[in-house]
Amino acid sequence: DGGITQSPKYLFRKEGQNVTLSCEQNLNHDAMYWYRQDPGQGLRLIYYSQIVNDFQKGDIAEGYSVSREKKESFPLTVTSAQKNPTAFYLCASSGQGLSNQPQHFGDGTRLSIL
Amino acid sequence: GQQLNQSPQSMFIQEGEDVSMNCTSSSIFNTWLWYKQDPGEGPVLLIALYKAGELTSNGRLTAQFGITRKDSFLNISASIPSDVGIYFCAGQTSGSRLTFGEGTQLTVNP
Numbered sequence: 347d348g349g350i351t352q353s354p355k356y357l358f359r360k361e362g363q364n365v366t367l368s369c370e371q372n373l374n375h376d377a378m379y380w381y382r383q384d385p386g387q388g389l390r391l392i393y394y395s396q397i398v399n400d401f402q403k404g405d406i407a408e409g410y411s412v413s414r415e416k417k418e419s420f421p422l423t424v425t426s427a428q429k430n431p432t433a434f435y436l437c438a439s440s441g442q443g444l445s446n447q448p449q450h451f452g453d454g455t456r457l458s459i460l
Numbered sequence: 461g462q463q464l465n466q467s468p469q470s471m472f473i474q475e476g477e478d479v480s481m482n483c484t485s486s487s488i489f490n491t492w493l494w495y496k497q498d499p500g501e502g503p504v505l506l507i508a509l510y511k512a513g514e515l516t517s518n519g520r521l522t523a524q525f526g527i528t529r530k531d532s533f534l535n536i537s538a539s540i541p542s543d544v545g546i547y548f549c550a551g552q553t554s555g556s557r558l559t560f561g562e563g564t565q566l567t568v569n570p
Binding site for chain 1: 464466493495500502504505554560562563
């Protein structure tokens with residue numbers, strides 16, 4: 347089936363540890379996005395990538411890093427500099443970066459602090 | 461940056477009732493999207509609107525792109541228990557990122 351796969355579903359981070367969230371899509375989409383969702387709030391954009399080997403900061407990029415070495419993959423690293431990482435992280439993709447083609451989402455990764 | 465006001469924040473209704481929610485913005489959008497999110501899952505696209513005044517249906521769901529391009533509404537007719545979830549609007553101008561509303565939490569009592 348075509349879609350967006352996020353893994354793991356649940357992730358726990360220790361103090362001072364970096365963790366990486368995986369996002370893979372087989373939709374042949376050019377653009378990929380990472381959002382953070384806190385309880386009772388909307389989605390806030392962390393990073394986005396319109397094309398391979400290129401990415402831009404979103405509204406809340408501090409404490410996060412990304413890479414886009416392959417079209418189908420856009421991993422997100424939550425670094426130790428992110429002091430409040432507990433949240434639900436959502437990856438999305440769309441046909442063309444910043445075009446009006448709708449974004450489609452994966453099922454999310456819930457990150458918690460140990 | 462652009463902001464979307466989505467209302468109501470939450471709704472509690474009886475099965476079979478109709479539901480209406482809306483989003484308004486101080487800015488003009490070229491695209492309005494409506495998503496539904498079930499607990500612990502990612503948002504799923506329900507309806508996409510691309511033209512001012514456009515009225516689009518998807519089963520029991522109907523959404524409209526406001527004529528001023530600054531608002532949109534979503535109606536759900538004859539609600540059923542599986543309609544429970546959080547509904548998000550999102551707006552986009554050409555070449556810009558999506559702006560999301562804060563969501564409407566819908567509860568349907570059987």
